[in-house]
Amino acid sequence: MSKFLSEKLRALTPYTPGEQPQDMKYIKLNTNESPFAPERNVVKAAARAAKRLNLYSDPECKKLVSRLAETYGVKNENIIVTNGSDEVLNFAFMAFCDSENGAAAPDISYGFYPVFAAVNGVPFTKIPLKDDFTIDIKDYLGLNKTIFIANPNAPTGFALTLDQIEQILESNKETVVVIDEAYVDFGASSAVKLIEKYDNLLVTMTFSKSRSLAGGRLGFGIASKEIIRDLNTIRYSTNPYNVNSMTLAAGLATLKNEKKVRKNCETIIKNREYTANALRNLGFYLTDSKANFIFAKSDKIGGEELYLKLKARGVLVRHFKLPRIKDFVRITIGTKKQMDILIKTVEEIL
Ligand SMILES: *Cc1c(COP(=O)(O)O)cnc(C)c1O
Numbered sequence: 532m533s534k535f536l537s538e539k540l541r542a543l544t545p546y547t548p549g550e551q552p553q554d555m556k557y558i559k560l561n562t563n564e565s566p567f568a569p570e571r572n573v574v575k576a577a578a579r580a581a582k583r584l585n586l587y588s589d590p591e592c593k594k595l596v597s598r599l600a601e602t603y604g605v606k607n608e609n610i611i612v613t614n615g616s617d618e619v620l621n622f623a624f625m626a627f628c629d630s631e632n633g634a635a636a637p638d639i640s641y642g643f644y645p646v647f648a649a650v651n652g653v654p655f656t657k658i659p660l661k662d663d664f665t666i667d668i669k670d671y672l673g674l675n676k677t678i679f680i681a682n683p684n685a686p687t688g689f690a691l692t693l694d695q696i697e698q699i700l701e702s703n704k705e706t707v708v709v710i711d712e713a714y715v716d717f718g719a720s721s722a723v724k725l726i727e728k729y730d731n732l733l734v735t736m737t738f739s740k741s742r743s744l745a746g747g748r749l750g751f752g753i754a755s756k757e758i759i760r761d762l763n764t765i766r767y768s769t770n771p772y773n774v775n776s777m778t779l780a781a782g783l784a785t786l787k788n789e790k791k792v793r794k795n796c797e798t799i800i801k802n803r804e805y806t807a808n809a810l811r812n813l814g815f816y817l818t819d820s821k822a823n824f825i826f827a828k829s830d831k832i833g834g835e836e837l838y839l840k841l842k843a844r845g846v847l848v849r850h851f852k853l854p855r856i857k858d859f860v861r862i863t864i865g866t867k868k869q870m871d872i873l874i875k876t877v878e879e880i881l
Pocket residue numbers: 563614615616617618641681685711713736737738739745748749750
């Protein structure tokens with residue numbers, strides 16, 4: 532730390548991203564990326580856009596915003612496009628978390644929420660999940676804090692129903708409720724249809740998981756036009772060209788492939804159930820995941836040991852040191868072939 536660092540940031544612990552090792556080829560099941568490469572039209576669109584990299588990208592992201600609005604059945608004014616959904620989440624922490632109320636999220640959830648809170652000086656309340664890692668809706672009723680809920684949650688994979696989300700929205704009308712739908716395409720119901728009814732709802736989504744574009748860094752938020760306007764105020768006050776022109780083009784091309792995207796999601800869901808069954812047969816306990824990962828533990832081996840032994844054999848999964856989940860590993864669902872290697876390797880280790 533230099534002597535120049537702001538007093539306010541001296542205690543900041545940054546987010547730890549999953550490993551992206553460059554040294555050898557792993558079966559990479561640690562950061563919930565898609566195993567499917569972007570389609571050819573997507574790569575071509577990005578390459579075409581590269582020819583115009585001397586120009587700034589469109590700060591309004593107009594074409595992409597229109598196409599997203601069509602895709603999700605909302606108006607252009609209901610959408611903001613960001614550099615990954617991490618950026619719109621950060622904007623929400625900047626915009627909607629008055630320090631007296633602060634923000635709240637489950638204790639076991641996306642590790643970036645407490646970091647965004649800390650970097651923005653927002654008090655952050657962790658609300659414990661139940662013993663079985665599900666959310667107790669009662670804990671969120673009338674909370675009067677800005678609420679961040681990943682649905683499905685990560686790394687547990689459990690999803691709330693729309694009815695449960697509505698109860699939370701209904702009882703927190705004076706604060707924003709952010710529903711982070713990074714994994715919604717793998718089996719949960721989207722809350723987007725509720726934005727007309729609830730002006731306190733912000734839904735965030737990403738191209739990183741179901742749409743094979745993690746490296747492109749593309750996310751978006753859907754909400755009332757007032758919330759979107761506030762978020763845009765922050766965007767234009769930090770980085771109006773937040774999404775680069777190659778990514779804008781890639782995103783637009785991706786939205787022409789919705790059928791293929793859905794098919795890929797169905798494959799992932801099928802592979803998830805296949806892998807879950809195989810691990811259950813090996814004695815693992817798994818949560819009921821509606822995401823593109825599973826969350827598993829075994830009585831025969833600790834989470835960290837399994838992670839290390841898999842890594843030594845070329846299979847990368849994610850382990851979290853948090854006390855409540857240290858016995859678990861989170862395994863991204865890949866192709867059938869990748870999952871067969873995972874299952875076989877786990878078998879050998881046991
Ligand atoms: C992956 C993820 C995100 C953000 O991903 P981006 O790549 O920044 O779009 C947000 N929330 C959760 C819960 C995630 O797992």
